[in-house]
Amino acid sequence: KAGVTQTPRYLIKTRGQQVTLSCSPISGHRSVSWYQQTPGQGLQFLFEYFSETQRNKGNFPGRFSGRQFSNSRSEMNVSTLELGDSALYLCASRTQISGSAYEQYFGPGTRLTVT
Amino acid sequence: DAKTTQPNSMESNEEEPVHLPCNHSTISGTDYIHWYRQLPSQGPEYVIHGLTSNVNNRMASLAIAEDRKSSTLILHRATLRDAAVYYCILRLIQGAQKLVFGQGTRLTINP
Numbered sequence: 648k649a650g651v652t653q654t655p656r657y658l659i660k661t662r663g664q665q666v667t668l669s670c671s672p673i674s675g676h677r678s679v680s681w682y683q684q685t686p687g688q689g690l691q692f693l694f695e696y697f698s699e700t701q702r703n704k705g706n707f708p709g710r711f712s713g714r715q716f717s718n719s720r721s722e723m724n725v726s727t728l729e730l731g732d733s734a735l736y737l738c739a740s741r742t743q744i745s746g747s748a749y750e751q752y753f754g755p756g757t758r759l760t761v762t
Numbered sequence: 763d764a765k766t767t768q769p770n771s772m773e774s775n776e777e778e779p780v781h782l783p784c785n786h787s788t789i790s791g792t793d794y795i796h797w798y799r800q801l802p803s804q805g806p807e808y809v810i811h812g813l814t815s816n817v818n819n820r821m822a823s824l825a826i827a828e829d830r831k832s833s834t835l836i837l838h839r840a841t842l843r844d845a846a847v848y849y850c851i852l853r854l855i856q857g858a859q860k861l862v863f864g865q866g867t868r869l870t871i872n873p
Contacts, residue, residue, distance in 0.1 A: 651805075680860065690806070690849075690863035703860050737805050751798075751861065753805030 649673065651754035653738050659760045665726040668757045672719050672740030678702075679721040680751065681713060684735040696721055725759075733761045766850045771868045780837040782867055784850030787831045793852040795826060796861065797835050801846045806863075809835065809848070845871045 681693040692705040696715035739751040767785040774780045797809040817824040823836040849866040
């Protein structure tokens with residue numbers, strides 16, 4: 648089974664621009680979560696989507712948004728980029744949204760650099 | 763979200779056991795204990811999880827204190843490939859399902 652794939656792997660953008668990152672979950676996984684990883688703040692949860700609906704949201708400004716498609720693929724958008732948005736953006740998928748036991752499978756991430 | 767405390771770094775030798783501690787004194791009865799690790803230049807990888815009883819899988823063992831205020835991840839025979847940042851995370855059984863990562867423990871394995 649193929650793992651979680653994220654595109655692009657590397658991206659350089661300029662302050663004020665907007666960016667869209669893509670995530671394809673493992674086949675059969677219906678939940679997709681997004682995380683931001685920076686050296687200063689570590690790994691922080693952005694949001695989770697399940698069956699095309701946002702089910703959970705972290706403490707990030709409204710410039711960060713996402714969506715999920717009927718095939719479970721997800722996109723994350725950041726508008727009006729700031730230098731502080733430079734980070735590794737990780738996507739993770741899992742089979743269900745609740746239950747006593749689940750594993751999240753992470754992709755390799757998209758390295759975004761804002762100049 | 764309940765917090766976990768881990769040492770910033772640990773060092774061990776190849777082929778020796780490694781015990782990675784985690785304190786979670788504010789854990790509630792509805793929190794699962796999860797461990798993930800992140801190898802260099804990769805996304806985090808699930809290692810193991812448990813609720814009350816000790817757990818074993820092909821990667822590691824998880825020992826949970828009787829009062830559940832601490833746990834230990836055990837790598838029985840460390841290899842160089844086990845060098846990574848290890849995260850101890852608490853997750854609610856119901857409700858919010860997000861993973862709240864702390865700073866983790868950077869494990870160095872010496873050949």
